[in-house]
Amino acid sequence: MAQAIRLQQVSPLKASCNQCSLSNLCLPLAIEENDLDSLEDIVQQGRIYNRGEHIFDQSTPVRSCFAVKSGSVKTSIITEGGEEQVTGFFMPGELVGLDSMSGETYACTARALERTSVCEFPVEKLEELTGRLPELQHHMYRMMSQEIQNSHQLAMLLSKNTAEERIAALLLSLSSRFRRRRMSATNFSLPMARNDIANFLGLAVETVSRVFTRFQNQGIIRARGREVELLDVDALQLVTRDFARQGQ
Amino acid sequence: MAQAIRLQQVSPLKASCNQCSLSNLCLPLAIEENDLDSLEDIVQQGRIYNRGEHIFDQSTPVRSCFAVKSGSVKTSIITEGGEEQVTGFFMPGELVGLDSMSGETYACTARALERTSVCEFPVEKLEELTGRLPELQHHMYRMMSQEIQNSHQLAMLLSKNTAEERIAALLLSLSSRFRRRRMSATNFSLPMARNDIANFLGLAVETVSRVFTRFQNQGIIRARGREVELLDVDALQLVTRDFARQGQ
DNA sequence: CGGATCCTTGAAATGTTTCAAGCCTCGTGG
DNA sequence: CCACGAGGCTTGAAACATTTCAAGGATCCG
Numbered sequence: 001m002a003q004a005i006r007l008q009q010v011s012p013l014k015a016s017c018n019q020c021s022l023s024n025l026c027l028p029l030a031i032e033e034n035d036l037d038s039l040e041d042i043v044q045q046g047r048i049y050n051r052g053e054h055i056f057d058q059s060t061p062v063r064s065c066f067a068v069k070s071g072s073v074k075t076s077i078i079t080e081g082g083e084e085q086v087t088g089f090f091m092p093g094e095l096v097g098l099d100s101m102s103g104e105t106y107a108c109t110a111r112a113l114e115r116t117s118v119c120e121f122p123v124e125k126l127e128e129l130t131g132r133l134p135e136l137q138h139h140m141y142r143m144m145s146q147e148i149q150n151s152h153q154l155a156m157l158l159s160k161n162t163a164e165e166r167i168a169a170l171l172l173s174l175s176s177r178f179r180r181r182r183m184s185a186t187n188f189s190l191p192m193a194r195n196d197i198a199n200f201l202g203l204a205v206e207t208v209s210r211v212f213t214r215f216q217n218q219g220i221i222r223a224r225g226r227e228v229e230l231l232d233v234d235a236l237q238l239v240t241r242d243f244a245r246q247g248q
Numbered sequence: 249m250a251q252a253i254r255l256q257q258v259s260p261l262k263a264s265c266n267q268c269s270l271s272n273l274c275l276p277l278a279i280e281e282n283d284l285d286s287l288e289d290i291v292q293q294g295r296i297y298n299r300g301e302h303i304f305d306q307s308t309p310v311r312s313c314f315a316v317k318s319g320s321v322k323t324s325i326i327t328e329g330g331e332e333q334v335t336g337f338f339m340p341g342e343l344v345g346l347d348s349m350s351g352e353t354y355a356c357t358a359r360a361l362e363r364t365s366v367c368e369f370p371v372e373k374l375e376e377l378t379g380r381l382p383e384l385q386h387h388m389y390r391m392m393s394q395e396i397q398n399s400h401q402l403a404m405l406l407s408k409n410t411a412e413e414r415i416a417a418l419l420l421s422l423s424s425r426f427r428r429r430r431m432s433a434t435n436f437s438l439p440m441a442r443n444d445i446a447n448f449l450g451l452a453v454e455t456v457s458r459v460f461t462r463f464q465n466q467g468i469i470r471a472r473g474r475e476v477e478l479l480d481v482d483a484l485q486l487v488t489r490d491f492a493r494q495g496q
Numbered sequence: 497c498g499g500a501t502c503c504t505t506g507a508a509a510t511g512t513t514t515c516a517a518g519c520c521t522c523g524t525g526g
Numbered sequence: 527c528c529a530c531g532a533g534g535c536t537t538g539a540a541a542c543a544t545t546t547c548a549a550g551g552a553t554c555c556g
Contacts (some may be wrong), residue, residue, distance in 0.1 A: 151399035159450025202407025
């Protein structure tokens with residue numbers, strides 16, 4: 001995160017994907033060295049968003065999808081009645097807006113959970129580019145498929161699992177995403193409020209709070225506010241797999 | 249449905265998308281008249297599957313995605329513990345397997361809910377083709393985005409809505425999909441068992457049954473087994489929107 | 497320091513599940 | 527052609543997890 005910001009200060013006007021610390025997570029990973037220029041040509045250095053600021057809004061015309069560079073983003077759908085459903089959390093290196101690719105208007109609203117910088121990929125240019133670079137196209141398909149799978153996984157969590165299982169699963173998901181970024185997988189701070197967690201997991205805030213303290217009393221985690229330490233990852237995995245032990 | 253079958257009897261060996269009654273729903277809709285040949289070249293006429301037969305299996309190598317021609321398909325994920333989560337139902341003109349595009353192995357299992365015929369699109373060939381036809385690529389992106397949105401919608405249903413709201417939403421979804429095919433939107437037979445509905449909506453079978461009878465007692469629907477008649481579509485929409493009335 | 501927001505905790509209320517049983521339906525075999 | 531069996535569907539009553547309501551405590555920031 002600190003690296004990404006520093007990088008931006010060095011070359012604030014032109015994106016340089018090949019120097020980005022996230023190039024092994026983001027779109028560049030799918031591209032040959034000598035095609036990187038084409039990608040850099042279409043990338044727009046996004047501005048920095050403060051906590052709570054909208055990156056794009058549901059029902060407005062689709063312009064771009066975004067890669068998180070530092071910070072974190074939450075996406076949510078607002079129903080006609082004004083209810084919010086959080087559909088995802090996005091960390092550095094992850095792509096936001098795939099559910100709106102090639103649609104007319106954004107299917108969700110994306111908001112910065114903290115001070116966040118993003119790279120912006122205008123969809124028409126991205127489409128044009130993927131038409132020329134099969135590797136990139138392949139990668140896009142794969143990420144969109146992955147997004148569908150993630151959402152199915154969420155649906156499964158929501159429909160079949162208890163509050164404890166859902167929260168354990170979220171903690172483990174976050175943990176592995178921190179690890180991918182070479183950060184501590186057991187000691188991190190949650191970018192989102194309990195409220196967002198509750199909304200995302202289909203629970204009441206109070207339930208989330210109760211489960212956190214229950215986990216804490218069992219010695220599985222330690223939590224003070226948004227600071228979390230996973231003390232017993234195996235136990236967490238046991239909670240989620242619970243029903244999933246085949247023999248035994 | 250009957251039409252699609254008849255068509256297949258006329259030209260059993262080579263697919264002819266331009267004669268297909270579903271061409272306005274399926275991939276051909278994205279393609280210029282004179283590019284249709286390229287699509288027909290890669291389409292494989294799939295065999296006919298009987299009720300319960302597997303079209304593809306989770307964790308086996310990805311070969312193709314499929315368009316339903318007649319009949320219907322359900323997709324589901326099997327957890328390590330053997331639990332099943334139904335992730336979708338697919339009707340004629342709809343694409344199955346988008347969650348596995350460009351992945352190594354299928355992310356779910358697809359089964360025929362009844363006697364079902366499909367068209368098969370080998371993914372490598374499809375990718376190659378979308379690289380050449382921007383319109384088709386655009387359409388693929390759009391359908392995959394749509395699939396993500398559908399799944400988000402499902403997640404929302406599962407996390408925020410009551411049993412009645414979920415079932416009303418499913419009935420309305422089926423209704424509109426029948427209408428798209430120029431079939432009765434109020435009088436149709438469910439392709440899936442109560443069990444599948446329950447699993448899909450994250451409910452117990454008993455609950456599904458109870459809601460069906462409740463709706464029936466309220467005069468909103470009439471149901472005998474899988475035969476369903478929507479007597480009061482407005483009431484159904486009221487059930488789903490319920491919380492979604494903005495003013496009032 | 498004050499106000500707002502976020503988080504936690506308790507007790508009662510509630511919708512859904514679970515368990516249990518009976519019924520209906522459809523396909524099969526006698 | 528009827529009888530049988532199996533699976534699918536329905537219904538009731540008790541059990542349960544989570545929500546809702548209510549209130550207190552912590553934390554952050556101007």
